[in-house]
Amino acid sequence: MPHLAVSDVRAKYGSLEVLKGISFSIEKGEIVALVGPSGSGKSTVLRALMGLTPITGGDVDLAGERLNYSSSREVRAARDRMAIVFQQYNLFQNMTVMQNLTLAPLKIKRWDRAEVEAEARRLLGLVGLSDKIDAYSDQLSGGQQQRVALARALALKPQILLLDEVTSALDPELVGEVLDAIRKLAAEGMTMVIVSHEMGFVREVADKVVFMDAGQIIEAGTPAELFDTPKTDRAQNFFSNILRH
Amino acid sequence: MNYRFQFGVVWENFPQLLEGAWLTFQLGVFAFAGGAIVGLLGAAIKTYGPWPLRLLVDTYVVFITNTPALIQIYFLYFGLPEVGLRWSNEACLLIGLTLNAGAYLTLILRAGFISVRVTEIEAGQTLGMSLIQQIRYIVMPHIAKSIYPALANFFIVVLVMGTSVGALIGVDELTGQAINLSSVNYRWLEYFTVVAGMYVVLTFIASIGLALLGRWVFRVKARIF
Ligand SMILES: Nc1ncnc2c1ncn2[C@@H]1O[C@H](COP(=O)(O)OP(=O)(O)OP(=O)(O)O)[C@@H](O)[C@H]1O
Ligand SMILES: [Mg+2]
Numbered sequence: 084m085p086h087l088a089v090s091d092v093r094a095k096y097g098s099l100e101v102l103k104g105i106s107f108s109i110e111k112g113e114i115v116a117l118v119g120p121s122g123s124g125k126s127t128v129l130r131a132l133m134g135l136t137p138i139t140g141g142d143v144d145l146a147g148e149r150l151n152y153s154s155s156r157e158v159r160a161a162r163d164r165m166a167i168v169f170q171q172y173n174l175f176q177n178m179t180v181m182q183n184l185t186l187a188p189l190k191i192k193r194w195d196r197a198e199v200e201a202e203a204r205r206l207l208g209l210v211g212l213s214d215k216i217d218a219y220s221d222q223l224s225g226g227q228q229q230r231v232a233l234a235r236a237l238a239l240k241p242q243i244l245l246l247d248e249v250t251s252a253l254d255p256e257l258v259g260e261v262l263d264a265i266r267k268l269a270a271e272g273m274t275m276v277i278v279s280h281e282m283g284f285v286r287e288v289a290d291k292v293v294f295m296d297a298g299q300i301i302e303a304g305t306p307a308e309l310f311d312t313p314k315t316d317r318a319q320n321f322f323s324n325i326l327r328h
Numbered sequence: 329m330n331y332r333f334q335f336g337v338v339w340e341n342f343p344q345l346l347e348g349a350w351l352t353f354q355l356g357v358f359a360f361a362g363g364a365i366v367g368l369l370g371a372a373i374k375t376y377g378p379w380p381l382r383l384l385v386d387t388y389v390v391f392i393t394n395t396p397a398l399i400q401i402y403f404l405y406f407g408l409p410e411v412g413l414r415w416s417n418e419a420c421l422l423i424g425l426t427l428n429a430g431a432y433l434t435l436i437l438r439a440g441f442i443s444v445r446v447t448e449i450e451a452g453q454t455l456g457m458s459l460i461q462q463i464r465y466i467v468m469p470h471i472a473k474s475i476y477p478a479l480a481n482f483f484i485v486v487l488v489m490g491t492s493v494g495a496l497i498g499v500d501e502l503t504g505q506a507i508n509l510s511s512v513n514y515r516w517l518e519y520f521t522v523v524a525g526m527y528v529v530l531t532f533i534a535s536i537g538l539a540l541l542g543r544w545v546f547r548v549k550a551r552i553f
Contacts, residue, residue: 133454155458162456173447177469186465187455232451239455 084147086111086274087243092141094124094131101127103298104141109243109291112272116285116306119295120321125278128295129245132276133167134158146242166236167245170252172228174220180207180231181216184238192239199238206234209271210264226257230264243274250281282325286310294318331517338518341509345519348505349526355418355494355501356487356534359425363486366426367433372463374434375441385434392431398493400424405497421494429486436478440471472542480538484531502526 085108094102101124109115117125130136132143134152143150143161150161174183184203188194207213210230220228229249236244246265250258262284268275269288279285285292286306293303294313302309302318313319338345370385377385392400401424408415415423444467452462472479495504502523510519 135450135453159456159458162454167454169447169450171447173445173451175448175451175466175469177473187457190465191456191461235451235455 085109085144086113086146087276088142088144089128089132090142090144092128092131092143093139094127094136095139096127096136100139101298102131105295105298105300106141107291107293107300107303109274109276111274113290114269114275114277114288115291115293116289117276117278117293117295118280118282118285118309118321119301123295124298125295126247127298129167129247129276129278132161132165132245134161163239164242165245166239166241166243167247168229168232168236168249170248172220172225172232172252174223174228174231174235176220179217179219180212180223183220183231184235187235188238203234203238206237207231209267210234211260224257225253226260229253229261233261233264233268237268237273243276244268246275246277246279248278248280250279280325282310282322294321296321333518333521334515335518335522337513337515338509338522342522344505344509345502345523345526348500348502349530351418351499352487352491352501352503353530353534355422355425355491355499356483356530358422359429359490360483360486362422362426363429363433364437366430367437368468370430370434371437371441374438376459389431389434392428393435397424397428397490398496400428401493401497417494417497417499421491421497421499425486425490425493428490429482432482433479436475436482437471439478440475441467443474444470476542480535483534483538487534488527488531502530 088108090106092102092105093100105124105128107115117128119125127136131138138152143152145161145164150164151157152161174180175186178186181200181203184206185196185199188199188202189196204213204216207216210233212227212230212234215223215227215231220231223231233246233249249265250261253261258281262281265275265277265284266288277285277289289306291303292306292309294301294309294315294317296317302313302315309318310322313322370389373381373385401421404415404420404424405417408420448466448470449462452466457465491501492503494501495507498504500508506519506523510516
């Protein structure tokens with residue numbers, strides 16, 4: 084049984100159907116990369132999983148349990164088990180790095196403070212920011228903010244981590260440090276769905292690549308299958324264009 | 329100028345002025361605090377509420393901000409007894425000032441609600457925050473920080489201009505006390521010179537208090553001047 088199973092998921096913005104029946108699955112500890120042209124619906128898949136964009140059809144099962152997004156309580160139950168990091172940095176600006184990490188575990192989960200803080204320190208060490216524990220977000224570079232956002236997402240011990248182009252807004256020289264942090268998470272066995280334009284990185288870390296276009300999955304397979312021997316014309320076009328750069 | 333200032337009589341009655349200042353301060357703090365609660369509710373409703381509630385808040389705001397505070401307080405002062413409510417002058421003043429401040433604070437705080445970054449709200453949502461938690465942990469600190477100067481200025485308006493309306497319905501706050509005392513021995517200029525100074529001191533204390541509060545509750549590093 085897959086860890087996360089998405090079957091025939093649909094979503095709309097107004098009358099525009101942007102997800103037209105999306106199905107894919109991911110095993111525990113696996114990394115799936117969503118790739119595709121701009122506007123194809125990659126972000127919407129992640130937003131729908133987090134209950135930020137309403138699902139209009141289909142099913143989501145996580146660890147054998149159906150996630151039901153029909154009430155705000157159910158949506159929060161889904162958010163309990165998954166975490167997301169966005170492209171734009173969105174740290175809480177009025178809080179220190181430590182407070183960003185511990186707010187939700189302490190105030191929302193009401194977990195034990197000593198344990199929460201110890202875990203926060205461990206996560207900051209993992210993303211290489213132990214020395215920034217008391218910094219505010221405006222004292223951090225974009226790459227550092229994204230690494231804090233990664234650590235914050237992990238502080239709630241999610242069963243799956245969703246990453247939406249977390250390096251796209253960064254200066255090129257800062258991309259590497261964030262990718263390194265993700266590599267470490269992968270080595271820890273974190274299950275992840277990654278949206279990324281960094282094809283080299285996708286090829287390196289992803290177990291499976293899902294190619295989307297216009298709200299549908301066109302082709303899915305291992306990185307080698309999609310990058311080297313794509314079966315569909317659309318995938319062929321996309322990868323030959325993007326890999327040329 | 330031939331006028332000879334004689335402050336002696338003012339100093340004799342200074343304890344009464346101090347009592348007035350203390351009442352002014354209390355009225356200002358309570359009216360502002362009450363107004364802030366009303367304003368926070370109003371701004372939250374304007375941002376998240378259903379349209380009938382939004383309409384209600386809009387009506388309240390338009391009604392209050394387009395009529396003088398004095399008229400509103402007279403309305404309570406003369407109107408409430410007619411419907412069988414016998415409240416003290418102080419209570420009428422406090423309710424009136426609170427409702428008045430609440431309307432202005434609805435507008436001020438609404439600006440704060442609108443200016444919160446959507447991405448920060450979404451971060452809060454995906455971390456599992458309820459609407460109330462989003463307001464408590466994201467919106468309010470943001471408001472405290474981003475519109476602190478507007479809030480502090482408005483507090484001074486309530487403290488100095490709002491409360492002095494009390495003199496006209498017989499509340500012995502600072503201005504009322506000054507009028508009472510100076511009408512006994514006609515040292516108007518002396519009294520009002522001293523009272524003006526006392527208002528400045530009050531304002532100063534209030535500014536510091538507000539800055540410390542912001543720092544303590546919301547971790548806002550605000551400048552006082
Ligand atoms: N808030 C919104 N309101 C209306 N339409 C939207 C909204 N967000 C996205 N869309 C539309 O939904 C479609 C899918 O958008 P989505 O952001 O999921 O694409 P994407 O694959 O993530 O693109 P990109 O690579 O540019 O991030 C697009 O046609 C987009 O215009
Ligand atoms: Mg996107």
